[in-house]
Amino acid sequence: MAENPQRQAAATRPLSPHLTIYRWPVTMLTSITHRATGMGLSFGAVVLAWWLVSISNGPEGWQSFHAIMDTPLGLLVLFGFAWSLVFHFLNGVRHLAWDLGYGFPKQVAERNSVIILALSLLGALAIFALVWTGYGGYLR
Amino acid sequence: MNSQTPLHKVEGMGPSHSGTGHFWHERVTSVALIPLSLWFLYVMLGLAGTSEVTALQFLAHPLNALLMGAFVVFSLWHAYLGLQVVIDDYIHTVGTKIILMLLIRFSVIAVAATCLFAIVRIAAL
Numbered sequence: 578m579a580e581n582p583q584r585q586a587a588a589t590r591p592l593s594p595h596l597t598i599y600r601w602p603v604t605m606l607t608s609i610t611h612r613a614t615g616m617g618l619s620f621g622a623v624v625l626a627w628w629l630v631s632i633s634n635g636p637e638g639w640q641s642f643h644a645i646m647d648t649p650l651g652l653l654v655l656f657g658f659a660w661s662l663v664f665h666f667l668n669g670v671r672h673l674a675w676d677l678g679y680g681f682p683k684q685v686a687e688r689n690s691v692i693i694l695a696l697s698l699l700g701a702l703a704i705f706a707l708v709w710t711g712y713g714g715y716l717r
Numbered sequence: 718m719n720s721q722t723p724l725h726k727v728e729g730m731g732p733s734h735s736g737t738g739h740f741w742h743e744r745v746t747s748v749a750l751i752p753l754s755l756w757f758l759y760v761m762l763g764l765a766g767t768s769e770v771t772a773l774q775f776l777a778h779p780l781n782a783l784l785m786g787a788f789v790v791f792s793l794w795h796a797y798l799g800l801q802v803v804i805d806d807y808i809h810t811v812g813t814k815i816i817l818m819l820l821i822r823f824s825v826i827a828v829a830a831t832c833l834f835a836i837v838r839i840a841a842l
Contacts (some may be wrong), residue, residue: 612803615800616800619796619800622796625832626835629776629831629835632776638769639772662758669747672747673744708762714765715763716763717771
């Protein structure tokens with residue numbers, strides 16, 4: 578291929594987008610968080626499989642699952658899954674609304690991003706609070 | 718000027734060779750997952766702090782087994798479609814891409830099959 582006569586100019590031209598120096602708009606944060614939580618939940622499916630198998634293995638299976646998941650690290654992982662599920666759920670509903678043409682104005686998108694981030698955290702905390710205050714286990 | 722062959726134009730599948738199928742399946746599975754994830758959350762909260770007998774009895778009920786099966790199938794199908802996009806976006810080497818795509822496909826099928834087998838086994842216990 579011939580030498581690019583504009584190489585000199587091209588080298589000094591500003592590049593875009595420069596992700597590392599961008600001031601992150603909150604919409605960018607929720608966008609990548611949607612992907613991250615989606616990947617996290619995919620790994621969560623493995624834990625769901627393990628949980629179902631442990632139930633099908635009787636009391637010993639159930640205990641082996643709980644011996645690992647009832648540790649602080651296990652609970653942190655479960656909290657991560659709970660938050661990821663709530664976030665991906667709420668932001669997923671927003672994606673469906675976007676597909677229908679709603680929620681695109683800049684201010685609306687930014688406001689909804691903040692609402693979803695706050696609600697997802699509150700939702701995950703509420704789930705754990707319900708269990709710890711004894712409101713879980715109602716299927717007993 | 719259009720470089721598309723007449724056959725390509727008639728098929729209307731674009732450069733993905735699958736048209737809008739991927740996009741559409743992602744939306745359909747996500748709509749199905751709205752009620753299913755709410756149910757799943759209700760179940761997880763309801764079984765928290767109980768014994769394996771409670772979980773067994775709950776999942777042994779045909780309706781609950783069916784719903785859990787549907788949740789597993791739709792979430793893993795949705796996960797498969799989503800992970801495909803992640804690979805499409807970040808991996809640009811053909812060989813690596815094919816290997817990762819196959820790996821994800823096999824993993825998703827393996828996890829789904831494990832879940833479904835466990836559900837059936839619980840029902841048969």
